[in-house]
Every structure is written in C-alpha cells, then in structure tokens.
Amino acid sequence: MMVNHAQNAQKFLSDKKMAKWHNEALWFVRQKRDNAVKSIDEWEALRQKAKEIKSHTLRYLRYYLQEFEKNAISNGIEVYWASDANECNEIVYKLIKQEDGKKVVKSKSMLTEECGLNPYLEQRGIEVTDTDLGERIVQLANQHPSHIVLPAIHLKKEQISSIFHDKMGTQKGNSDPEYLTKEARKDLRKKFLDADVAITGVNFALAKEGAITVCTNEGNADLGASIPNLHIACMGLEKVIPSAQELGVFTRVLARSATGQAITAYTSHFKKPKPNARLCVVIVDNGRSSMLHSNIFNALSCIRCGACMNTCPVYRRSGGHSYESVVPGPIGSVLNTQKNIDKYASLPFACSLCASCDNVCPVKIDLHNRLYIQRQEAIKHPEFKTKREILKLSAKIMQNPKLFAALMNIYRRVGKYIPNWIINSKYNIWAKHREMPQPAPKSFAQIYKEMQNEQR
C-alpha cells in the first residue's frame, strides 16, 4: 500500500488549533536556529566545510570504516556488522543474552527505530525503556516519534499530562512542563539504576581515534552508559568521519541547526569501555551501501539535525506522522523514496520545491533537487495514473499553441456561464482547496496585439 501523504495531511489539518500550534512551534525553532547562525560570521564557510568532509568521507568510506574498526578494537571496543535491520536486532539481542540482561535503557537512536529494535526485544521478554523525555512520552503513549529531534512535538502538554497520569500516576490535570519533567526524571532514574544494558545511538564515529561521539541535551546517553556493564551503540555506516579534528566543524553546526543552541549540553566521546565492562558497536548497512551508488548518495551526509523539517512549509502543516516513516520531512522523503518507491511514491510530492530545506541544511544536501528528480520516477506509480494522464494531456495541449489558444477561447466565452457547483465540484481535483479563476475577457496574446497596433 502506498502511503498517501496528502490524505494524512488532511487528517492532521482537521484539528485546526493543533495544526496552527504545530506550525508555529516549529517555526519558532527555525527562528532560534537563525539567531544562532547569525552570531557566527563564518557560518557559510562552516557549512561548506561540513559538506566537504562528508563528501570526502563517503568517497573513502571503506577505508575510514576499516580504520575505525581497527582502532576501536585496539581500544577494547567490540565491533559487529549488520547487513540489515533484522541482523542488527539479532546481534543486539545476542549481546543482551550474553550478559543475561532483562532491562535495557535506551537513549535516542533513529537507527534502532528504523530497525524496529524495541518491538523485537520486547517480543523476546526484554524490557526496553526509552530515556529521552520526548521518546519516553511517545513510548508511554504507544506512538512513534513525529520528529527526529523533537519526538513529541505533535503532543500538547495537556495530552502528556494525561498520559503521565495514566502510566506514572502523576497529579491529574497538572500539565506544568517543569513538574512533568521532574516526575519523569524520578521515574526514569529508577530505570537507569536498575538497567542491565544501555543502548545508545552514535552521532559520529571517529576513524583515527576509534571512538564514538554521542550528543544529547538530557545526559541520558551518558547516564545510561555509565551504570550497566554492557553498552551497545548502534550506528549507520555513514556515521564515520576521519578524526576528532572534523568534529570541530560538526559540533559547531549540529546544535545550532537543530535547536538554535551553540552546542548540546553533553557531547561525549566513548573511546574505551568502563573498567570491567563491555562497549559494543554495531555498524548497520540496511540499504545504505547501495544508496551510496545511487543518485541520492549525498543524502548519506545527513547529520540528523532536523533543520529541514522545522523550515519545511509542508512538514509544519502536515506533521511527522503523515510521512509514515521513521525519518519524516524533506530528508525523510528523499531517503524513503529511494529505499521503497512503491510505498513512498507520494513523498516527493509532499514538497513545494521552495528549497528552504537546502538553505538551512548544515551539510548542504540539495534536498529539493533530489525530490524533483525522484518525482520523475514516483509519478509512474499506479496510484498516480489519473494524475499522470491529466498531466500528459495538458502537456500535449500546451505544446500546441493553436490548440491551446482555441481551447482558451472557448473557456473565455462559456466559462463564466458554468455554474460554480460544476466547475468547482469534487471531480475537479485542482479546485479542491482553491477556486477556478474566472476567465479574463481577453487573452494576453490579444492584448499584446492590440497594444502593438495602437503604437503603430
């Protein structure tokens, strides 16, 4: 079944108040990003550098991955490789079993969302607790994140209050964010102290140092990893960079682009396991290595800041869930269409081609170009048959100036007599959210000709 983004967006927009709030909340984050960026004169040079580092690394990806593996192992880190989501889940489960683990605390990792790790482990009797506050909220609500940086941006505090009341027994009706955050802290603190295993994501893997870098604001990755004897870090294979020197560029652009902060509160480098403990890194492919050879390979440069979502007029007005994918928004549309065009053919059209995403992307991915190119393939989807035929017909008419002029002439004459209920009926999909314009009395060609005659 094809994801129907337009239909999902319509559902989202039916709650007008919520839709307005969502749009404004994300635009506020975009404005914070602008303020943070304006304070740095060399911002554009930084973006250019960030892009160059990623292009360089993708070109020499195999070398850097092997360097990372070699150096990580010499630091006492165990390195595992997974071809796909299922293998990643199997490896993680096996590692948990080796430690006889039953309780896992997890910090935010879009990769493990992509792999469906939580349900996989839960079906096997492992308790998995998401510890990022936003992710904890959506976990308790039995939902999925709607944004990669702000997982619970689709929920209002009153909804969160009622979820917490049901699941954690917080005061009914108390929706003060400070109170709710402190209650979640207390509840999760117990989970942290009880955990047998910590799972984190990876923001950057440093080839030269053989270390991984994880960025959070809450400190949940550090807290999780510092207690149990097993820390499993899952990373997509595109996360590797040459060395810590390049982090000097990425740590300057990541948080500014994401939330408008100068840097995340915690930027942590794990180079060796804790004494008498294990640190395992799982490097996951799941379609990435073939994407490297496609025409969207530069989408693998993405550092998951979410800036393209915050700025996107379509994302802000349709909500993350309307994309029905782990990564929504412009970058999500590009990645998912490439991975499964049958399912995601509507996503390249969830775009106004305004290119705002390109302008905020810290690694300068040309997202709107990619989406435009993907449309050429996506339109071939059977679901778009009618649309395709209409566009083909319009193209034929427009390629023939005489036919076009003749048809327009007819419309100018009879258009004003066609009643509104026919011309703007539900069968005219163009007129779904707008009205057909009244025909002008004269065509542009006619007016032009008349003016020429007057001048003579």
Next chain:
Amino acid sequence: MSRDKILSNIGDIIKPLKDIDLDIDRKSFNDKVATFKQMLQVAGGRVVEVNSLDISTIKSYFLKNKNIIDTTKQFTDTQNAISGKEYDITIIEAKFGVAENGAVWIEWNDRYPRSLITLSEALAIILRQDNIYETMQEAYNNIDFEDISYGLFLSGPSKTADIEQSLVFGAHGAVELTIFLI
C-alpha cells in the same frame, strides 16, 4: 560474513592521499573570557569568579550538609569512599573551556566512576581563565585522545524542552552546573 559483504558493496578500498584542509578564516572574539561567561549563562550554567580556591569557598555556594566528592584530590577532607550510587556535589577540574558555547572539556581516566558526572545533583567545575579557547575547532586541536577513555564537553546543566518547547533544567543529569573561574 556480513562485514565483508557490506565492505565489498561499498566499493574498493581507496586510501585518501591527504587530510581535509579544515582551516576557516574568522575574526577573533574581543574578549573570549567575557564571551565564555555569557554563553555559559545562556546554557543555564553559573559562573563564580575566584582568585584562589579552597573547599570552603566551593561549599559556600551550595546548601549545607551536602555530600561532596572531589575528583581533583585537592581537598583532603572529602576523601569519602564512593560506594553509594547517587551523589550531591562532584568537584571536577576541566582541562579547558570554549568561549563560543560555554562548554568545558572534561577528561575521564576512570579513576572515579563515570556515573559521577550524571548522577550528581550539582557539578562544581574548576576552570582556569587562561585555558579558554575560542571555538570548537581550536578546542579539538588541543585534545590529546591518546590517554582518554571517556571525555566530554559539558555546556551547562542537563536540560530538555520536549514538552511544548518549555526549557527545563535537570532532565536526567546534573540540575546545577557551577564553574569556578580562577
């Protein structure tokens, strides 16, 4: 084996001929210490300027009867055995600070549990004014990863804005972060 399959799918192994040139021209800050203090406050941290440091000075900035753990081993009266799992205040010496974002670099060599950093209610961090770099690029140029097992940049206390974008300090880690600037 998945490893070999993945690697061969990526392509041939090509060794880059040279490192990437990371130099970026920029104007220096007028006063990097002032910028550091300002950015730390934006990040929710507290700055205390002191001429010299002793345990009673540090204590005077926190509520009484708090359990203090000193990882700098400068102060002899706090050598409590670390047995419990949660702590009140931990004193840490930062290697350096970064002006552009108010972060401090902490190197951990596992003499103390890593959990001290996040389980403590408050962090008291000692930083010398001479050890402030302007940007993260400068900062990374001055880190030697050779002897580090775990190292982190900390910028203010733990925070979250996951509920309606309202900023709350103390999401999971330290609720308070005070930098004693010498």
